[in-house]
Amino acid sequence: MSTQEIFVFGAGYSARAFAGLRSKDAPISGTTRSVEKFDLLRKAGVAPLLFDGVLTAEIREALAGVTHLVVSVAPGEAGDPVLNAARAVIADEMPALRWIGYLSTVGVYGDHGGAWVDEVTPCRPVSRRSVLRVEAERRWLELGRALDCPVAVLRLAGIYGPGRNAFVNLRDGTARRLVKPGQVFNRVHVADIAGALAHLAEREKGGIFNVTDDEPAPPQDVVACAAELMGVEPPPEIPFEEAQLTPMARSFYGENKRVSNAALKAAGYHLRLSDYRAALRALWDDGDWAEGEPRARMGLP
Template identity: 70%
Template sequence: MTKQQIFIFGAGYSGRAFARANRDADTTIFGTTRSLEKFAALRQAGIVPLRFDGTLTSEIGDALGKTTHLVVSVAPDEAGDPVLGAAREVIAANIPELEWIAYLSTVGVYGDHGGHWVDEAAECRPVSKRSVMRVAAEQDWLKLGHDVGRPVAILRLSGIYGPGRNALVNLENGTARRLVKPGQVFNRIHCDDIAGTLWHLAEGNRGGIFNVTDDLPAPPQDVVAYAARLMGIEPPPEIPFETAQLSPMARSFYGENKRVTNAAIKAAGYGFRFPDYRSALDAMWASGDWRDGEARSPMKRS
């Protein structure tokens, strides 16, 4: 049996959560970052760090040559997918042990559906330029998988949160706001469920498109209010969306309104650790790990 070796292009917040969930001492995980200053954080998560700035180095090429499972969490740019731009030929021809590819995308590819439910068969009608590029990147990875005869799992993620990135932290540091746009809802996903989903799909080398998101699309102001109740403090006042001072990117998020179902990944056998923001905030508050996502002990895989 081939020894499992995992390579993560873009070992950021989600990639490090995935690596921390590794339970096999014989599994080696390589991961890239653009910054040498982040090497320590990668090592702490159990990742052998490598620098990737869009150019394929000999160290990356050597690690890819023995990779069995490839996870890609790098956003595309106007030139296309940076990983494919640098490594398409190597992935296509020089990774003999490769069994499975995962590409982390976004539910933003669906665009606006007026608050209605969408599943993986829904029309992709992205609004923002970044989501248009994501749709193209998804298709490029699916085509590569088809060309090399390897399964590709596309994970469409909703708003990512977890220890170090959540409403509790925002309340503590004074950045939490309760913006109110009537009828607006968002889905969310805890980083541990991104990790759990990746391991679940990798263990079966399962391909396909999956929404990786919680059970409870909810107004963003409700999340802040719930976190404030846990902390025993008054929530910040509500701010009408029309009068809020927002960056163009932040405002663009409110231009898309949909409820995203996770039925497909559940049908594939995955059980969510945190099916909604309440259970996640409750757990983080009770454990006290809500402030720092990097200092946690590794999580258990389901």
């Protein structure tokens, strides 16, 4: 394998899991908006830098020798903050750049009434945040074509893992079993986000890839499975019409689809956790479900 130098814009939960897989093999720098998170990045093997929409001299210097660029920053009303600040630098001052990975969301597909969708399904975003994602994806793919550099767009399903799962919600008393007939969601364990990202980066493969497990499922079933593993009584089922939800939470239930991961598998990636049952069982058996960061069993530090 040729030498890699990785830079991550937005070293959040998923990107830190990726860094945990790759930091032993390649130097990694990454950004956060808060100095208070520097120690968290260092523990994941990431040299931390501040980025809040302005490209500093330190970031510019760090980018100069980068071979693999990962972007995990959400777009805003002004567009993609990384492209706004760094497009010219990426295009003109990164001669070693060989691959770009952009973390997006399956929300770009919008509502398909529970039908299966894949990467060639037209995007019909419902929420404003997903509309902005579609535009950000377009701009990153356009930049890749202009630079003759492969860009992988990873459309992520609902993310869970250590510190972010139904066990935590049950412990905290926030778990609810909302029932909307026919409603399913896709989800993916953070270990498979890290694994898929590492797989595509190592092969410098471009394209659009849905990153999700094999089983879109009703959300109330996931809570019931976690409760059974914990040995606690699951919360009662609540009809969706009677639920008190924030506008954002309610908007998620306005989108119903089953998202295929066939393209990711065709690219050679093998899921570590193929469905929510396997993932919850692994979290419970490992005992790391309450921790805030991914680690050990799935190859993460």
